[in-house]
Amino acid sequence: MTAELVVGAVAYTANVVPIWEGIRDYFRDSDAPMDFVLFSNYERQVDALLAGHVDVAWNTNVAWVRTLRKTGGTAQALAMRDTDLTFQTLMIGRRGSGLAGLESLTGRRIALGSRDSGQARILPLWFLERAGITADDADLVIFDSDVGKHGDTGRSDLDALLAVTEDRADVAAVGINTWVSLTAAGDAATGDLEVVWESEPYNHCNFTALDSLDESRAATWVTHLLAMSWDDPEHRRILELEGLREWVRPQLAGYTSLTEAMEAQGIADSW
Amino acid sequence: MSLAFVAQLVRTVGDTASGSTCVVPVDGPADVDVIATWCENTGNTVLVVLPDSVEIYRGRVRDPITALAPDRRPGYRLWVYTNFQCNLACDYCCVASSPRADPRVIDAVAFADLVGEAVGAGVHELYVTGGEPFMLVDLDERLRIAAEALPTTVLTNAMVWQGERRRRLEALPREGLTLQISLDSADAALHDRHRGEGSHRRAIAGIRLAIDLGFRVRVAATLGPDAGDAEHELIALFDELGLDESQRVIRRIARQGVANAGLVVSRESLLPEVCVTAAGVWWHPVAAIDPAMFVRPDWRPLQESIDEITDELRQHRLRGDVLASTFPCA
Secondary structure (H helix, E strand, O other): OOOOEEEEEEOOOOOHHHHHHHHHHHHOOOOOOEEEEEEOOHHHHHHHHHOOOOOEEEEOHHHHHHHHHHOOOOOEEEEEEHHHHOEOEEEEEEOOOOOOOHHHHOOOEEEEOOOOOHHHHHHHHHHHHHOOOOHHHOEEEEOOOOOOOOOOOOHHHHHHHHHHHOOOOOEEEEEHHHHHHHHOOOHHHHOOEEEEEEOOOEOOOEEEEOOOOOHHHHHHHHHHHHOOOOOOHHHHHHHHHHOOOOEEOOOHHHHHHHHHHHHHOOOOOOO | OOHHHHHHHHHHHHOOOOOOEEEEEOOOHHHHHHHHHHHHHHOOEEEEEEOOEEEEEOOOOOOHHHHOOHHHOOOOEEEEEOOOEOOOOOOOOOOOOEOOOOOOOOOHHHHHHHHHHHHHOOOOEEEEEOOOHHHOOOHHHHHHHHHHHOOEEEEEOOOOOOHHHHHHHHOOOOOOEEEEEEOOOOOHHHHHHHHOOOHHHHHHHHHHHHHHOOOEEEEEEEEOOOOOOHHHHHHHHHHHHOOOHHHEEEEEOEOOOOOOOOEOOOOOOOOOOOEEEOOEEEOOHHHOOOHHHEEEOOOOOHHHHHHHHHHHHHHHHHHHHHHHHHOOOO
């Protein structure tokens, strides 16, 4: 009997359980059976991967950069979601504010999310720095709503946006997934808001493994993962829950900006 | 409408596991519309809409209506009570018909309008019932319109085909029209016990007349707890009359109307069959005087009535499916 590959994931919402039970069921009776383990935060998951308690970690981009740093660059990315290749940060302001582009945010109140969120804190600060706006050039309004989850819950994004509507901030940095979720309600939520700036695309999650994982086992698992099809109703149910149309092989260039941002901001390996 | 409302919606549903439900407070139809739009766009399902809240199912639910066979979906079949007066006063009548019942007649013009809308709404079969429909001397005008538009069945006790009614019966088209005649037992004792002395003899005569006149005939029996072996004897009689399987209906008494025993039915337990009377639209023809089964006072437009019943059935089924999948055993 083939040994199960153990995949770690973070329980950022109750919905994680049916998602991973569905993925596990998909792998049952394949050549690459798997099981999953849930963690309460990404730091503990990264530690578990390094300790060999899990074979693969479903990591955010921040967790990926940390794993890469702690393994001296030898960790490998096995697969990603198609949506992980086109992530963006948006700066959202009140419609008609006249704000446009990062340069217009000098002296403004900028709402940022959790300190461990790539999309709502780390990258926005880096993008602002590159535009010539430091923390001293703006009034940063901070929402550390869901530390440990790397922004997965979207909670700090929503808190930042509410600050804009309540005139406690002029703009909010949010992940594009949060904005898309709100615009799904039509103009009801976002009619009074507008995108002031949007970032270049960057990477988000990937399945991370140590280079010690048996190459054949990893390849078999990835092959079966990539075979999930949007056209199969049962596969589609899982794909929709996890927010993708298809799994793809990793493309790592999109992690460059976050890697540079975390180094520039001196972010420690763990909080 | 505010970002705060939608943000709360996103958070509440986001904290809910797939296959589970959550409740979002609302403050009017605008909130409900926003939730419906958001659910449609995000792959979630509105389960129940209440005056002050909406229950949402996390994830997509297969429309339970599509899971029904086409002929079991609301609107496939339309029942019309042309009138409520009857020459009999059967003790189990689900709509308490009798010679003294308020007639509540649907006039020929309204009937024609209803048939026209039924065709447009995709109705496949029309059932005309009462009371005794042939108490209306001009019933043939309605039946002619109906049979020309849709396969039509008229439910009758076959006991009033005399004089002018007999003449008009003979002039009816044979194509597209079925006479469903009530007969509860092979022998007179059981039938007459519920329907009145002599009614069995006259019903048998009516069945034979209808067959001789070349009508497509179906015989329907209503069996109560005192039926005993009546079902076996009925089957033998059906064989003798030359009725095939499609021409036989055997059903149990429902606890409706003047019946004080029988199957208890409710909107939650009974698959609807859209039913129109002079008073409006009802969930099912077996309960066309039960206030709990009343749907709306005006059938117009008929498509809207069908949609309203379909939506309610969908909600009953969705709630049932969710409860079945989430009810904890321990």
